[in-house]
Amino acid sequence: MDWLTIGLILFVITWLQTVCAYLIYLERKVAAWVQDRKGPNRVGPWGLLQPIADGLKFLLKEQVVPAHVHRSLYILAPSIAVITTMLAFAVVPFGPTDVSAPDRLRFIIAPNIDIGLLFIFAIGSLNVYSIILGGWASNNKYSLLGCLRSAAQIISYEIPLALSALGVVLLAGSLNLEQILHEQARAGLSGWLIWYQPLGGLLFFVSALAESNRLPFDLPEAEQELVGGYHTEYSGLKFALFFLGEYTHVITVSFLMAILYFGGWHFPAIAEYGSRYIGATAIKVLILWAKASLFILLIMLLRWTLPRFRFDQLMHLSWMGLVPLALANLVTVMLVRHWALRPWLLAPGSLLILLAALLWLGLLREKRYAT
């Protein structure tokens, strides 16, 4: 532990909180635009100070702890939500990193962690405890229902999440996020793993969306059915912590999508592997953040596009849809690696898997109509 790391941790924590606050603002703006409204525009120019006003409100609000809750767990739950999501960000590079000289100016808290991706999955799955504890400690039946759904959902979607990411791991030959990024950047635009793993990327995105409890997978907090789900009994700062956790998760997921599948900071012509011009580092950082922002925007747009799944549809999608597809995808990658085939075969491979899935669905329908 050196001063650079401590400084970086402080920077990342403040940065994440600010970004989260402004993401909430952006979320409200996007929601408004999609609904033909204008959105918050009263506090400051274009409402830009709205997050600060919201944050102050959260801080100054009375800290209500209902009488019927399990006190310690009730307070523990939102802390877990923030801690786990923030911890997961420790191994995510948010700028160009140098794998060979990790101690130079760097854009990652914990450089050269060989189990990077595994660490994220492990820590990320701890997140379910915040929801379960929060729901259970609230001593409220809606919260309990919400947290039970959440437990089932997160456990179900962790499997396709890990399975789809395994394809990337096999291709890059490393769990280290920096290494994966490095490999893609060195190969240039044709090295972006999305070309080899289109299906894997899609599956990863869908499962990650489900992991972060965003619409259309927001069953744990379905307002229309469950009042507020697991955070019904939370208000003020404790509620804000849950929010912070959710948005940090969204940021991590977007960074992961950019790093795992879309070449991280690499961009043809502007930020190549060998770019050494002045300001190249800044450009690379910007490109990575821009890619992540696009995914954040996509996640927000999806929220206003798709209706929420029914619970059985949710389970069906994971176990009957995503898991077999991810498995097939993984097997294809393994075959290609085993016989040292050309990696570009993976793209038609993905298509073939989709076609096979379609055929299978067709057969299922025939059978359903026949009976």
Place this chain on the structure above:
Amino acid sequence: MPISPSEIKWVDERTLRPWDWLYLPALWDGLSTTVRHMFSRKVTIEFPEQRPSIPPHYKGVHRLNRDEQGRVRCVACYLCATACPAHCIDIVAAPSPWPDREKYPELFVIDELRCIYCGMCEEACPVDAIELTTLYDLTGFSREEMLFDKEKLLAVYDYTVAKGSDPIRTHRGVLGPASEIASQQPAPLPNT
């Protein structure tokens, strides 16, 4: 009125094509709709600066209409108070100082907080003396302030007439001496 068959549009569920089973085309359709709306014209009316245009049949704050001599038109018949489902109209009648009618309201108070703005009072009035206006932003600092008395209701009439926003809506012709003031309507609607 029965709906004519020509107005009925039957929409059949579209049969899914194989690639629709993957949800992805539907997802694309949905996303393009969402994005299109992001850039379409906004319908927000920024309230304190911009005011919505309220249609004249809106039921807002009441007013007590005046006749051509500027007197209150009400003849204190209590029909509005009787019709009012919220019991929020309070009238004290007194012998009229004018020869053309028997009574006039000495006190006429509407509790605007209790009112449900149903418009029954307007329907009930035989001389078109009470009407609901298009004023919608009704606020006050106390409950007492929201008890609108005769003077205040007449002031609402003066205000809306001066503003030209509320033509007299109900006009049923000759109902009594106080209703024969068609010449004084601020802006008569064409077919009333």
